[in-house]
Amino acid sequence: MLHAGKTLQADVAVIGGGVIGHCIAWEARRSGRSVALIDDAPGQGASWAAAGMLAPVSELHYQEEDLLELMLESSLLWPAFAADLARAGAADPGYLTTPTLAVGADAADRRALMDLRTVQQASGLEVEPLTVREARAKEGLLSPAISCALEIAADHQVDPRKLVASLRGLLAVHEPGAGTAVGGARGGFAVDDRARSLLWENGRVTGVGLAQGRTVQARETIVANGLQAPSLGGLPEGLHLPLRPVYGDILRLAVPRHLRPLVTSTVRGLVRGVPVYIVPRQDGSVVIGATQREDAVSAAEDPVKSDTAVSAGGVYQLLRDAQVLVPAVSELELLECTARARPATPDNAPLLGRVPDVPGLIIATGFFRHGVLLAPAAAAICRALMEGRGDRRWAAMNPSRFSRPKAPGQDLPGVIDHQKESA
């Protein structure tokens, strides 16, 4: 099957070089597998905009118990994951275990946060109410007009751009020159191309064809390319990946010297029912975000509109609400406005696992707002699946859950339709 100049070979082909793809690739690599990580714009998707909050407690939503269990699992994995990165000599990913402060602006925000606390406590999560005076003793620039503050010690942060760079450094070996097959190598390499279509052979996924004509042959192929996943060619027949883009605007701001540190904790606010967060970075800058837009007019319908278009209304809302919590935000320097689409699913939980009866294929997408937090768990789950150690706890995440069941006697998914891809 090897054509000189055409075929690369690895134990694992990971499609998609965001935080999820990179974490999976590194996990596969440190389990002794060779890995090809395929992306023509690594780290430039949702990972580029993510604030990097590792916040299972504040991100708890009503009636998302399965997702909560996965978030808590991944939250427990994070300290060891960060320590392993450091031990492996990776560049600093900006992992910080400073606490999160949940803050309400008015009386209704206070009620909403206190109601949520009841649920958080019922789930065994620690959320500590502070008086406004106590909160302002910790964060001197918080507005005295806030209605409540709750300390959440377990909600931490990492810098997603640094994290991708950190993991990318560990992949280490770059893409071998065109024409080199690296079968058998225990290395990892980055393939600067776009995945076009899965390859099939005898009912099994055997790799992926790339846009520029080459192929990557792999024992396991992992689809981790976010919103692009449904448009990948050669997906198993009948597999429905119902991802929709939920846009988010995010700001990066420099804090002038006389205002440093603006905040020491991550401040997550509810301002008249609308969430906003202020995440302090190690370099003294802050990240402000939280908009969620599902645009009426899609980029496809308006050629003028880009998929990375920053919303003027979104930026306005972020600056308005952040100033309600921390008035000094108005004195910051606006460094960057970014927007990206996150891959959301109907139940807000990821599409993560094997497709029944399709060996060689794992799906890992739909992480929506939780990709950075869930990355170590996703990587561990993918590794376990490759090693035949599937965990029933994560059955609710299975990527076929929105697909119509096959009629009895129907062909194995994909075998017939996609046989041509293995030619």
Next chain:
Amino acid sequence: MLHAGKTLQADVAVIGGGVIGHCIAWEARRSGRSVALIDDAPGQGASWAAAGMLAPVSELHYQEEDLLELMLESSLLWPAFAADLARAGAADPGYLTTPTLAVGADAADRRALMDLRTVQQASGLEVEPLTVREARAKEGLLSPAISCALEIAADHQVDPRKLVASLRGLLAVHEPGAGTAVGGARGGFAVDDRARSLLWENGRVTGVGLAQGRTVQARETIVANGLQAPSLGGLPEGLHLPLRPVYGDILRLAVPRHLRPLVTSTVRGLVRGVPVYIVPRQDGSVVIGATQREDAVSAAEDPVKSDTAVSAGGVYQLLRDAQVLVPAVSELELLECTARARPATPDNAPLLGRVPDVPGLIIATGFFRHGVLLAPAAAAICRALMEGRGDRRWAAMNPSRFSRPKAPGQDLPGVIDHQKESA
């Protein structure tokens, strides 16, 4: 005086490649003079941020009669200037003669605009009140909640970035290779370097020394480098150029197809006493600006702070106030946030003219908010000065007006101190 590889020669050396410097350079060039335009970052200063409103009527301020006369003069020059550019084969500078709509948000804004109209009319300027219904018939996306609207037919616009590119194209001849002296050539050339110090010989300015060691020899040297002017070496002794930076934030936004055109006129609003403008560009985008900040903490005092730092509070204010006038602004795509400092003077009028008793030197800076409007007049005035046709009308702009008078018998300014510069 020519050293191979060291000296360039031109009839006119223009220091500063913003809109003002480029207009002066072109005017000098089409009067038959050779021109060296010196700037290591042409068009990247205040010109980069300018909205390009040509608005003598709306920019009228109380008790600035001398400035108004200059603005009206330049406003009259603009149509011929734009036509000359087109005739010369220049790239389109985005000159548009669409009207301006002055709009008030509340009753106090209405009173302020109507009071200003009284003064505008006393100066012979045409300002036509419209009903809100009439205004909305012209501009369908104007908020129905505005308090007043006034049409100003004489206030137009140009795109300053395009204008600089347009004029730069006309300079045409690029910097000659190092070592080439172009004495006698009737051309224009751009010198990609920073002016360090004026050169003097026998009480006369004879050109300028550059940061990288070369010199430009010129019969006339014109200082048109905005806020950098006071730090130029070798200025005439006792000449005080009291420029201060007044920062402005400006936004560029894309209008989605279903909202085009957002507005057809330039909309200049007063929103609870604070000015904001929305300038529609030919390509369907809009420019929103008007902040004026004189920062308490200067860039010099805070090493974290950049001179081109965009203020988060400024961006917030612009988006907030623009939405009051045109609510659909919230649906636009934010393309760019830019900030620059404009060179302001104590009386808001430019420093424009010769320094008494200093032949070979013309000052053209301090144009503050009015550089783009005033550029053709500044160019014409500089040309007239070079041709010995000074106009008493512009005596109030003389660049020495903030300098202490010399004691009788004192040396001619600069001759002794700066003689060394001519070595």
